[in-house]
Amino acid sequence: MKKLKTSKSIKKRIKVTSSGKFLRHKASRSHLLQKKTSNRKQKLKQVTCINKKDASSFTQKLPYLSK
Secondary structure (H helix, E strand, C coil): CCCCCCCHHHHHHCEECCCCCEEEECCCCCCCCCCCCHHHHHHHHCEEECCHHHHHHHHHHCCCCCC
């Protein structure tokens, strides 16, 4: 059987927890920060889990990383 290829771009952006959940950083934190409130910018720093519906597509793109 052939080896499955991992998506390198997704591998760099996503971490997997020990329970198998995917973690990601929130978007919109790179530029145009003057108009965003400090409270909003604080919330954009946080790491969040990926939705369960989207997790199935990530398991296909990261076959050896996921548990």
